[in-house]
Amino acid sequence: MGKITLRNVTKKFGDVAVIPALNLDIENGEFVVFVGPSGCGKSTLLRLIAGLEDTTDGSILIDGADATDTPPAKRGLAMVFQSYALYPHMSVRKNISFPLKMAGVDPAEATRKVDNAAKVLNLTSYLDRKPGQLSGGQRQRVAIGRAIVREPKAFLFDEPLSNLDAALRVNMRLEITELHQTLKTTMIYVTHDQVEAMTMADKIVVLNAGRIEQVGSPLTLYRNPANVFVAGFIGSPK
Ligand code: ADP
Numbered sequence: 001m002g003k004i005t006l007r008n009v010t011k012k013f014g015d016v017a018v019i020p021a022l023n024l025d026i027e028n029g030e031f032v033v034f035v036g037p038s039g040c041g042k043s044t045l046l047r048l049i050a051g052l053e054d055t056t057d058g059s060i061l062i063d064g065a066d067a068t069d070t071p072p073a074k075r076g077l078a079m080v081f082q083s084y085a086l087y088p089h090m091s092v093r094k095n096i097s098f099p100l101k102m103a104g105v106d107p108a109e110a111t112r113k114v115d116n117a118a119k120v121l122n123l124t125s126y127l128d129r130k131p132g133q134l135s136g137g138q139r140q141r142v143a144i145g146r147a148i149v150r151e152p153k154a155f156l157f158d159e160p161l162s163n164l165d166a167a168l169r170v171n172m173r174l175e176i177t178e179l180h181q182t183l184k185t186t187m188i189y190v191t192h193d194q195v196e197a198m199t200m201a202d203k204i205v206v207l208n209a210g211r212i213e214q215v216g217s218p219l220t221l222y223r224n225p226a227n228v229f230v231a232g233f234i235g236s237p238k
C-alpha cells in the first residue's frame, strides 16, 4: 500500500509540455522530496499524482493498478494544504473530521479517528478551539490532521511550511519527519528549499524544467551530483 509509479507522464498546457514524459518509482513508505526552482513543475507533478490535473499522456499506477483516470477522491491519497485552507468558523475537531463527514463515516467512528489523530499531533487540548485561536504551527498540524483521519496510502505536501516563519519551519520539519516515522506511510513532499529536501528526504527527486535531473538519497546527491545543475542546486544555499 502506497507504491506510486509514473510511466511517461506528460503534461501540456496548450502547446507547452510542462512535464515531458517523466518516469519515477516511489516505494511504499518512502519519504520522497520533489525539489527544484520555482516554475519547474513540482506542483503540477504533485497535482497529477493527486488527480487534480489530467495527464496529457502516460500513466499513473497506485499499488500497481492504473489510476490515471481515477478521480481524486478515489485514489486513496491525501493532499495536505497550507494551514490557511482551514475553515475559520469551525472548531479544530470539526475541521479535522470534515473529510470523514463528507465520506459519510459513522460519527462515533469519526470521533475515535479525530481523537487518535489529535494524540499523534499533540492537539488533544485544542480540539474545541477555532483556527484563529491557534499558533501557525498548530494550524499546520490541524491541516495535517485532516489528512491523517482519512488513513491515506500516501500524503502529498505542497510547500506546506512556506508561510511559516524560519524558526517554526525548523520545528515543523522535525514534526513531519517524526510523523513519517510513526505512521510509516508514503509521503511526497514538494519544496524549493534545498535544506528541507536534504534534512527530510529518504529520496530526493531534483526537477528542472519538468525533467528529472537526478534521483537519489541526500548523501548520494551531495557526494555524487549527476551534473552541474544538481551540484549547484544542492550545493548553494538559497
Ligand atoms: P512549481 O510548483 O515548481 O513552481 P508549477 O508546477 O506551478 O511549478 O508550474 C510549472 C509550469 O507550468 C510553470 O511554467 C507554470 O507557469 C505552468 N503552469 C502551471 N499551471 C498552469 C496552468 N493551469 N495553465 C498554464 N500554465 C500552467
Ligand code: MG
Residues within 6 Å of the ligand: 042, 043, 044
Ligand atoms: Mg509550486
